[in-house]
Amino acid sequence: MWTLKKLNLDWSGASSQRLNEMNELDELRLKAYESSVLYKEKMKKYRDQNIEKREFAPSDLVLLFNSRLRLFPGKLKSKWTEPFKVTQVFPHGVVELENKEGTKFNVNNQRIKSYLGQAKSINEVIKE
The missing domain is CATH 1.20.5 (Single alpha-helices involved in coiled-coils or other helix-helix interfaces)
Known part of the structure; x- marks a missing residue:
């Protein structure tokens, strides 16, 4: 001023x-x-x-990411384990899977991916 x-x-x-x-x-x-x-x-x-949609339906085949198994560490060992059958899809990302023996368990859908292998039928892959 x-x-x-x-x-x-x-x-x-x-x-x-x-x-x-x-x-x-x-x-x-x-x-x-x-x-x-x-x-x-x-x-x-x-x-x-670019985000892959993770929508699964019952009777889909999926692979499970096994982050806990460290018995045989190595570069060439796959961390994705055998195909499992989706039996039920719950809200909020929970999926119920069935293994070869028929036991069912729940996993987070971020730990699974679609199985793209060539299978004649779903039952043949589950029984193998």
């Missing part, structure tokens, strides 16, 4: 200029926010396209 009086500057002109600069800054912030929201939406859509 004292500098404005000392230099004989116009207070109303300086205040209006400062107000215009603050408004421009707010507009720039808003544009940056909107563009970041659009970018995030596009990236989410792009990433969601």
